[in-house]
Amino acid sequence: MSIHLQKALQTYKSGNYKKTITLLSPVLQRPVVPPEALLIAAQCHSKTQQYPEAAEYYARAANLQTGKEAAILRTLAAKMRSRAGQTQEALVTAREAARGHGFDSNAEEAYRRILQVSLCLDEAEQAHADFLAGMKAGNAVLFGIEAAFDHITWCGDEAINARITRVQDGKPFTAEARAARRARPHRWGEKIRIGYLSNDFSDQHATMRLFQSVILAHDREKFDVTLFCYTPSDLIALDKGMRRQYPGLVPIGHLDDQAAEKRIRNQGIDILIDLKGHTKGARIDLVNRGLAPIQVAYLGYPGTGSGIDCDYAITDTVVTPDSSKPYFHEKLCRLPETYQSNDGRFRELPPPASRESLGLPEDRIVFASFNAHRKITPATAELWVRILEATGDSLLWIMCTDAFAQESFLHYMQSRGIDVERVRFAASAAYGPHVARLQAADIGLDTFPYNGHTTTSDKLWAGLPVATKKGSNFASRVSESLLNALGVPELVAADDDDYVRLCVELARDHEKRAAIRQKIADNRFSAPLFDTERFTRHLEQAYEMMAERAKAGLEPDHIDVPALPPRVHPFGTRPM
Template sequence: MAPLDAAQPGQPLEALLPTLDTARPAEGIAAYRAWLGANPASPQRFAAWFNLGVLLLQSGDRPSAMVAYRHALALKPDLYQASVNLGLALEAEGRQAEALATWDAALQPDEARIPLLNHRGRLLETQKRYAEAEQALRASLLLRADQPDVIQHWSHLRQKGCIWPLQADGIPGLDADALALKGGPLGALALTDDPALQRRIGEAWIARKVPPAPQRLAPPRGYAHDRIRIGYLSSDFCRHAMGFLIVELLERHDRTRFEVFGYCSTPEDGSPIRRRILAALDHHVPVGHLPDEAAARRIRADEIDILVDLNGLTHGARLGALRWKPAPVQATYLGYVGPVPLPELDWMICDGIVVPPDQQDHYAPRPLPLDGLYQANDSRTPDLPATSRAEEGLPADAFLLCCFNNFYKITPAVFGAWTEILRRVPNAILWLTEDNATGIANLRRHASEAGVAPDRLHFATRCDPARYLARLGLADLFLDTFPYNAGTVASDALRLGLPIVTLAGRSFASRMAASLLTAVGLTEGIATSLDGYVARAVAHATDPALHARARAALAGEAWPRGIGDTAAFTARMEAAFERIRLRP
């Protein structure tokens, strides 16, 4: 989810004061201080204090800027621009509660209410106070509906907080279609399994957020290198799902035929997986500090043959750099499992199950199906800690259904299916991730309304990757979400011998688990309707022989042979790269 573009810190006020060059803040600071000293009774002192605060903040003196803004507010309490800027400065100091209090206390004329509400909603969202954030952004939209970034965050907040129905008490002037089109590309994957609609949502978002670059940098016919130069562009070379999936592919690339560059926007997290990723690169090129044009020109200078974007339409993406077309061939892979309709992208790496032939025309860029499973994986056997149901606070004799997907993937229809399964299987409990307090409260309420005791829902605390994997081994059955399936989590579940029931639709995101189940030969876990999904889950819980057969099918070599054969996967990926590489 992209950051909310709320109002920025205010510019100097127009007042009866000399116009100063804000590009030279030191001179302006001295001039405003001199003016304040010489004019102790002027009615324009509030403006001088505000402008001094702007210049102090620009020069990096945040504490003095906050003092200046407080002086401005003491003289003119309804100067909402000072309240906005003071709150932003407090937030930057880590004083989030004081920032919220400043915005709450601000005297708010109509023109001020929108930025104050947007800042409040943005900050509350970062604190996972989703119910309050949703209310703030809804209030902002009721004042002015045409705020696409606010619509995007408001819609996704309702998804993350399981505030259902998602479009209840709608915004006047915004019907369901308008809300969907402005709801943002990540939320779209959990909203619909229609890839054509997902593409339209992505196109609208890109048109609004990522303007075309003035030129394309790469030679259109490519380079004549002996080894193919592959560049991977990512903000997730760290302890992130993508990092765990991609690392062994980077390690296994055939260096006699490929040279591997990593263009990295990832903050350093000091994790073992990050060290392993960086060690797997022939060239680690930090670009997080570079503007898009500079990052693109660095990629062009390295004469990359194929640039692989690992973000897509997710937070941290460098779409602005991709618009400069720094490589003659550009593909998107793994980070975003839907259409990425950026004109400068040439390919979307997938497989024939997640993007079946009859759906390919709905995607942009053009699908590039691998010969086999689309998902890279790490074949190394993880070192897992010992755990037990008792340690996790779970009953030993229950049939344990689990889903460790993020809450925004849980839809009312899927949760309705889950409560139906729980009603039909009295000894079953449902184990979910402790995602956020708003969502937990709402899921318990939804369960109660469906006739299921809320204490049959258990929530696992956030933990390190090894313990998360060990927990999967305690469950009996993984219940997938729809239309946004589990990807990495589904692969992990199968690795731990945990059967999956999934619902396959039309979109890439709604067919990921089907692709993984096909790879391990357990296609009976794939449903094509909600009724079939419920029936399969109930059968697992009530037919011990059926469940034992599924467990046995996943034992031994099923995962290593079907999903974890990274050597074979690397060969398939490299064959695809050789097909799409351009030569002059």
């Protein structure tokens, strides 16, 4: 090893990555560069978030290797290119890593994840079919490749969903640890002490847009509420002021799991509610340390939290009918009307934006889907093609800012005979302008098998009819749950063919479309969907029923929370 390389390695180990790159410069300019120098350079650029440079060095190092070593390095290069926003280059590199060196689990995971956001839908259709066939054939390795959240984006088979074994950023709980948690002595007080665990406590996060009104509506005579917060500082900085109203915020982001466990235990929490599940930033190992006698999964992840020690999953009878029970390790606590909180107190409700201001024509039907574009599966796109084919010069308006994904999607549409002029792309927007622009569309389209959740709620809040269809797992039944709770079940189709029929009928029948829009507007402040107070009382009754069982020494069991009597009068008055 040369002197330059030795000094660079020592400097790298000290954590001075920029100086390391400077020391490596003479080595990297040689005609033949040692693999060690390329790897150190790649690591330094990665740690300083210089992702394109990191990708280049990983790729160069991969070219010097074969087999598994090459696959590992190309996978790292693909991940760096993905972080840099170089989606096309990332996909090419990930494909080579996964298909050019024999099977490698990490390479396969990266390839599948990048493929999903690339909207190369024909390639994705074949990849999903092959992967699913292997799963159904019992290939155990495949169940440990994808993160659970990525898996349910494309797979709507809840029997397969329940068998996912990968626990991202954590280790699965054991039966012994769960039993020890439940057996630990606990002192109950007069009030039920509930603790919410999340890194989303900011009014600019989608979860809090749904849930913050519930936090503030809890009955303080019956419940003590603590928010165990590890929200990152950049998200906190975006908050517009609601966070200051959140009760009982206890920061734990600076604490490791052991210290955070101690902090939470000191609160004597009766029921801990994990608002994350298998989503970004979840602290699964912390939950699995056994923080409370009752632990509950809610809102963040639409499915069973494989490997996460929760006693209950809060759902409803639509997203989890009785047939779903075998596919959850948690007991189901099913709320009446809908499982999803939908803030009806603090959401902005601005006047509609004009089509002219949005660059949309006045005289054409506009179908809108503002779901994250990774939810656009081949099956979803095929349905959209059928709808567009049957509705003349209608437009499809979707949210997608990735240039390669846009190009891929347009190519797919064009290959199916759809004029690319009929597809319009939108960027993300602040919440008020977003709700305003949703009102400019005619019909909201859903995605399958992962429906819109917050997105469907936002569209309905804006008064936009959202068409969906019956689903086959939790994630694919959410829109039906929301539509039922708003009193518009006629927007739920029975199957694919009926979905196309429904969307085409809405596009062609102006009077029917207008009547449904009026019904949504009329129901906004009278139906259960946006009734925060009603929802909160149902959720609190769920907590009381859980606590009653625990106090009686009973194991958790399935719970169906009874509905309160229907409201006689509206609960809100804000007109469109």
